[in-house]
Amino acid sequence: MTAIADRVYTAAQIRELERVAFQECGVVSSGLMAQAGQVVFDAIREKWPEARSVCVVCGGGNNAGDGYVVAKLALQAGWQVTVLGLGDVLRLGDDARRAYSDFQAAGGRALPFDGVVPIADVMVDALFGIGLDRDLEGVYAALVAQLNQQASPVVAVDIPSGLHADTGKPCGSAVKAALTVTFIGLKAGLLTGSARDYCGEIRLARLDVPDAAYAQVPTDMHCLGLHTLQAHLPPRSRLAHKGHYGHTLLIGGAQGMSGAIRLAGEAALRVGSGLVSIATHQEHAPTLNLMRPELMVYAVESPVHLRPLLQKMDALGIGPGMGQTAWSRGLLTMVQTADLPKVVDADALNLLAQTRGKRDDWVLTPHPGEAARLLGCEVSEVEQDRVAAARRLQRDYGGVIVLKGAGTVVASATSVALCPAGNPGMASGGMGDVLTGIIAGLLAQGLGLAAAAETGVYAHARAADQAAERGERGLLASDVLACLRETVNP
DSSP: OOOGGGEEEOHHHHHHHHHHHHHTSOOOHHHHHHHHHHHHHHHHHHHOTTOOEEEEEEOSSHHHHHHHHHHHHHHHTTOEEEEEEOSOGGGSOHHHHHHHHHHHHTTOOEEOOOSOOOOOSEEEEESOOTTOOSOOOHHHHHHHHHHHTOSSOEEEESSOTTBOTTTOOBBSBOOOOSEEEEESSEEGGGTSTTGGGTOOEEEEEOTTOOHHHHHTSOOSEEEOOHHHHHHHSOOOOTTOOGGGGOEEEEEOOOTTOHHHHHHHHHHHHHTTOSEEEEEEOTTTTTTTTSSOTTSEEEEOSSHHHHHHHHTTOSEEEEOTTOOSSHHHHHHHHHHHTSOSOEEEOHHHHHHHHHHOOOOSSEEEOOOHHHHHHHHTSOHHHHHHOHHHHHHHHHHHHOSEEEEOSTTOEEEOSSOEEEOOOOOGGGOSTTHHHHHHHHHHHHHHTTOOHHHHHHHHHHHHHHHHHHHGGGOSTTOOHHHHHHHHHHHTOO
16 A cells, blocks of 8 residues: 555545544644644754744635744744735634734734735745635735745745646746645645646645544555655565566667667666567667677568567567658557557657557557647647546556656556656656666566556656756766666665
8 A cells, every 4th residue: 555655635635634634533723734834834944944034925725824823933933024914814714813813922913915025034935725726816926926036945835826736737827936845645736747847845744634534535646756666676586587587679760760779778678677679670780789789689671570579578668769651650560469568659659649549558658749649639738737638548548658747647547656756857869768668678577567667757767866966957868877777776
């Protein structure tokens, strides 16, 4: 069972968790609010130990109550505190109104927003929580714009105001936080979509919600992490030999496009496939493995030449550098009839979008543009709700879907996983080819489709993060290859 800290929820599920905690588990709501504010203030002091002033912006809901608790704690610690209050205090819920009164009793007062945000060491965003589903307008949009122009770091309470809790899409605009302290459970909108540009570091505080409450609110979403690698990549037996770890076949590399399939092949080797073969255009076959002799390379002039290779394999991947020619169409048709676990990527996906098909033995790895072609929609529709797009792809095409991008989504028939790792340096040619080889190599080692996809996605992103320690700009796919070996030996 997925650990509570790794589960991911919708806004509706979080609200249900709160209801169960309050009504069935005896949790006191005001106590939870006090704890939330304390966690935020503690996080600020830990991350910015030199800070001595704070500006807290509070809206009109329970999120504001958390903000007033932070402000009161800062006052009691001797900080310079400014609070900008938007909305009618008298319309706050009981807990938030009590938090406001406690703040007043500590000597604080809330000021109206006059178009200027005062300078402070740290800004705290307690405007909106997870319930926002409309575009920010008027004074709220103006305040968010002001916060985003501040040189001081912004801490978001539960979620950056303006960010949709389910999709990660900004509601017109959203606060760009350096730190987001989120409560009770991770929200999908913190992990995918545009979230990477808005959330900064994410810290989860479960607060005093008991395990019994979580048991009553199931979710089919979870977050990938180091635990994913540890679960699926255990230490190897001292008696192991190459036959224990599968034979992977990578198919692709049309004329003049040998690099992509070479990257995929080496990636399969680096994640531990016992043997790796490449089926490619005859132009590349004599030279493709000169710098990586462990790869076995076969010239494939037509689909007929692919058939005997398929009979010896444990898993395959198709698409890197394949093109969209009659040659590549024939290879894809042959692969679709093969009773082997497979990864379909790149131009193989573009060909699939023309012919359609549904199978239970493949992993499809589209980027948003390929996903849009597969779904027959615009890229903007895919990006508007990436989790929904991945689920729809899985329903239409079967198997497991890896929707690549910032906050990669892995969707199977029974679950959705979101990847918190990765960086902008991965926006360069060849990264997807490496991922194809990784997942195919894991399939060859006996991992199931979902396990191979989730493990492969996280290993790929984690290796990229390690490679980016020397800088994101200029990061190459081959740099990620160099870090894979360490990553898959957790």
